Amino acid sequence: MQEKMPVLREPVKRRRGGKKLLVVLLLLFIVILGVLFFNSSISKVATVTVEGQNYLQAGSIRKTAGVAAGDSFFRVSSRTIEARIRTLKPVEKVTVTKSFPGSVTIKVKEFETVAYALSNNGELTAVLANGTNVPAGTDPVVDKPILSGWKTDDPVLASLCKALAAIPEPSLSDFSEIKPEPSPSYPDRIKIYTRTRFEVITAVSLLSEKIPTMNAVIEIQPPGIITMLLADKYAPFFPETEVNTTTVQKETTQ
CATH class of the missing domain: 3.10.20.310 (membrane protein fhac)
Structure with a gap:
């Protein structure tokens, strides 16, 4: 006799409504927390x-x-x-x-302060390394050169400020005034007056590399004119013979 196969029952499908409700409640709780958080002082x-x-x-x-x-x-x-x-x-x-x-x-x-200038109103302004002028404030310590005779839109001025930022502080603080003196050969030629009573003629494009030469002259020579362009030259304000003659005359009158 053939054995009868047992009838397989279909598995009972579990309801997932409870899990969906739990997920919805969790998301709603997160949203409420988020709203409370972003509206709180914290x-x-x-x-x-x-x-x-x-x-x-x-x-x-x-x-x-x-x-x-x-x-x-x-x-x-x-x-x-x-x-x-x-x-x-x-x-x-x-x-x-x-x-x-x-x-x-x-x-x-x-940006670093590299110089000072006078505004059109006669007020002292600080000139930064990127060429920006800002009010210097009350009673500033003017330990940087004064820029005189420059136009605000002069492209050489921006290059000068950048070059001054690369100069060692002792040399920069010795500069008292810088004026533009362009020439056909050197459109960026400048004249520098120092607190050690020298006049320095050079170009903005040569300034950084000429600083050691300038310092060497200032250390061993009396005040005079230093020219640092294609060739470097130095001439004292008073020739040595003139200095000696003046000294002798003073001694004679005493």
Whole structure:
């Protein structure tokens, strides 16, 4: 006799409605937490600190950064803030650090001061290494050369500022005044007056490489005119024979 095969029953399908409801409730809970978080004070900017500026005002930097207390902490990235601040001409470098919760620190490095100049209003301005003029403030220590006779749109002026930034501080502080004296051969020719009473004639394009020569002359020679162009020349203001004659006359009259 043939054995009868048992009838296989179809498996009972479990209802998944409970799991779906749990997932929906979990997502709703996350959404509610997110809304509460982003509307709470912990997700807001509490302080914006500006450091390192010399000529720029902290308020001006904050305004350019576009970040203020009460703004969303996550709304703007550090790179975006840095890009905004770099549009300020005196700024050479900037670093923005965001520390949760609510702290934003902006560290600014301005271009170096290489000279000073007088504005059209007669006010003293500081000239930075990139050629930018900024107010020098009250009672500044004028330990850099004064730029006189320059036009603000002179392309040589920008090159001069860049060259001055590369000069060692002792040499730069000895410069008292720099004037343009262009010639057909040297459109960027300049005249420098030093605090050690020398007159130096050179070109902006040659300035950096000629500094050692200038220093060597100043150290061993009396005040005079130093010419450093294609060839280097030196001439004292008073020839040695004239100096000796003057000395003898003084001794005779005493």
